[in-house]
Amino acid sequence: MIANPLAFMEQAQREQGDIFSLDLGFTQVIGLCHPRYVHHVLVEHAHKYSKGGPMWDSMRTFMGNALPMSEGAFWKRQRRMIQPSFHHQRVSMMTDTMVEAIDECLLEWDLAALEGKPFDVSVALSRVTMTVLVRTLFGSGMDKEDAEKVAQAFSFILEYFIAGMVTHSLPEWMPVPGRQRYRESIKMIDEIMQRLIERGREQASGEDNLLSLLLQAVDGESGERMTNAQLRDEALGFFIAGYDTTAAGMTWVLHALTQHPEVTAKVRVELDAVVGTRRPGFADLMRMPYTRNVLQEALRIHSPSVWLPRLSVVEDEIDGYRIPPGVMMVIFTRLIHRHPDIWNDPLTFDPDRFTPERSEGRHKLAWLPFGSGQRQCIAKEFSLLEGMLIMARIVSRYELSSVPGRVPQERVSTNLRTKDGMWLNLRPRLPEAKAQVPRIPLSGTA
Incomplete structure (x- = not known):
């Protein structure tokens, strides 16, 4: 995983599908590789997931309670003030x-x-x-x-x-x-x-x-x-x-x-x-x-953001897959961006796939650099x-x-x-x- 994380995540998706579990020794990770799972975690059931876990804890030692780090009422307040x-x-x-x-x-x-x-x-x-x-x-x-x-x-x-x-x-x-x-x-x-x-x-x-x-x-x-x-x-x-x-x-x-x-x-x-x-x-x-x-x-x-981690705070279920609390959920942006069921010939560089005509019908969460x-x-x-x-x-x-x-x-x-x-x-x-x-x-x- 550490030596070649990109190859590791691609292999996990090939072998286990668009939702899979990884035991990294020090933590368990559930990988998500489809826009419908992104919608579940980031939109429909966002209240069940937080920006917790080792990555966010490490970043908070530097960024404090900045907008990307904060949660709850304080995040809403800061967002209201910064948005204009x-x-x-x-x-x-x-x-x-x-x-x-x-x-x-x-x-x-x-x-x-x-x-x-x-x-x-x-x-x-x-x-x-x-x-x-x-x-x-x-x-x-x-x-x-x-x-x-x-x-x-x-x-x-x-x-x-x-x-x-x-x-x-x-x-x-x-x-x-x-x-x-x-x-x-x-x-x-x-x-x-x-x-x-x-x-x-x-x-x-x-x-x-x-x-x-x-x-x-x-x-x-x-x-x-x-x-x-x-x-x-x-x-x-x-x-x-x-x-x-x-x-x-x-x-x-x-x-x-x-x-x-x-x-x-x-x-x-x-x-x-x-x-x-x-x-x-x-x-x-x-x-x-x-x-x-x-x-x-x-x-x-080549999305700069390879993954988007979240921590489950309550028990949940995704496509029959039980999600216990305290589990690191990782949305693998790279795998979604290269998913053959979403993008035709995904490794081919084709800017015209973003024209309005060809974008019609594509899942709104298929493109996630931000x-x-x-x-x-x-x-x-x-x-x-x-x-x-x-x-x-x-x-x-x-x-x-x-x-x-x-x-x-x-x-x-x-x-x-x-x-x-x-x-x-x-x-x-x-x-x-x-x-x-x-x-x-x-x-x-x-």
Whole structure:
């Protein structure tokens, strides 16, 4: 299981079907691999399942009681307060900020394209998503030095989460590799977050960023605002989704484009027709359905979220299968996304399967990169908007191709990443990409 979890879960489904039991030694797991089971656990009987168990407990040591972690009345309160910040109109107003951040990061890509060296886009995309997140969440509040510190700390914390599932319950006196660094990383991030929150309260400038919106948010029922601790937790929750998850997803999007040049050509035709050589705006993206379909198809085949765990809190039954309380239920997103009864020829990359005509009749919970039900990721549209903008800016500027001998290997961590990066060749497409650009260090080249 630990050595190759993807192959392990695929074998379990082949041998036992769409609902199966696994004894992992330290815990029992019931795997769910069909949308009707997703509907049962996340929608129809959601009250019978919680975000409990080793994974969530490990993540709470860092994220506290952020929206993805919280439960019950507190979750409802936070959702009410945060939801307006991700309203369609609010998200659309962030487009220009996102594009400016993306273009700033692509200066590094320009240089790699001119030098003709293999380029690790997985590393570079993490810098892109971090820059976008910092600008949209904090505006000009976080400087580059702090952003780099946070990025490095986050990278370690996210890797430690898996180990933390086992080690978080061990006694404090017991030496655990990485635990001290994990705590120091959290402490450093907390100090930076606290400074940003206090500065935001002092300025009260009404800047158009997410932190400013959260500072102004008022619960309609109690009239209360968020405390600094609550703001800290929610900001870190956004970081998890907006930094690592988006970067992981976009890494696989670019991989798909290199493997399917005919798809890239269609994206480029749509992009040239709608946007031309100017920067894309929110209204442009609404006129680019094929580009959105490409993003959705890439997230289907290589969803960053491999599984969605829940803990049964009462006895239940699914298709005659008894579910005792205290059992870890795992919705295997990857297996649902590749289920042959749901997706025709599931391993074939086919963006047109997301057209309205071909989507008709498909189960609404067959596509789950952002979860489902009332606990669906609140930043879903934000993430899709960011993904389309990143794809549009990269496709408009570069010709992409794979590097011979560097075949990406899947690696399961908190998200579906690659073992040794995603190395691609970049070639300038537009004349302006050939212009002289600043000489900046390229830690992602080899």
